[in-house]
Amino acid sequence: MRSLIPRKKPLKSDPAPSRWAWRMQRLMLTPGFRLALRAGVPFCLTLMAGTIYLSDEGRRGAITQAVADARASIQERPEFMVKLMAVDGAEGRLAADIRTAVAIEFPQSSFDLDLPVLRSKIIALPGVRAANVRIRPGGILHVDITPRKPVAVWRNDDGLLLLDEGGASVADVEARSDHADLPLIAGEGAARHVPEALTLMNVAEALGGRVRGLVRMGNRRWDVVLDRDQRIMLPETNPLPALERVIALDRAQEVLTRDVARVDMRLAQRPTIRMTADATEAWWQIKQDKDQ
16 A cells, blocks of 8 residues: 655755856856956066065176176177268368367267267357268268358457358457458447348448458448548448448549548438548648638
8 A cells, every 4th residue: 555645755966056156157257357367367476476586686786787798799799889980071170179079989889879969069069050970881970061151250359250151150260361361340249240241341342452341330330441541431221322322432533542531321311521630630721821
């Protein structure tokens, strides 16, 4: 006979993972976690090991020295060494000034040469308008110079200076006779008006060799200085027509060959001629004789 008491069925094992195992599986499916596990953990371990290794001062010094030796072995190779310097476009005193400004002891590695700094030092020299610095094959530091061309001699309180067409200083001058072929200008602010001075000097060549130079008066206008201590006083504005007018007057009446000290053209409507002291005294003497 069958028993009237129902039998309990045996419990089957739950195939589902535990809660922590389930969470771990979900975490492993996260891309960010997998990336951190594959790259972050090795990086941290490597960083920790490197920090421990480099904490010793002796090891750090050995690594630094090894890097320096490796760098020096590359930089000091013969093909990277600069053995001499060549200067083109400059000679004499300017070339010597350039070599003094650069002051490099050869041979020297090209990696140690700062070409922009060298160029700035050369450009700072008075006689240099432009410069190009480069390293040529064969270990040559090539400096190509465009020098300033002197066009006038400026006499100022400090002495004599050569000026280029823009009024920039080129070099000092010991004596006027060293550059007798260049026009002479003087006075405060004359260097800022070199183009105008050259134009006036070109026109004044019609007076022959009598012209001694130009003087800037009050930093406003020019005086043309002639021999026999004569001067042509030009106006502040439009000095060229005034000078041409004096030249035309001299050709017609030979005014500048007489006892004239000053030809004042500052007022175009009323030119004035000032006689020399001896001529004035002689004129007064003649006038007194006539009155008697």
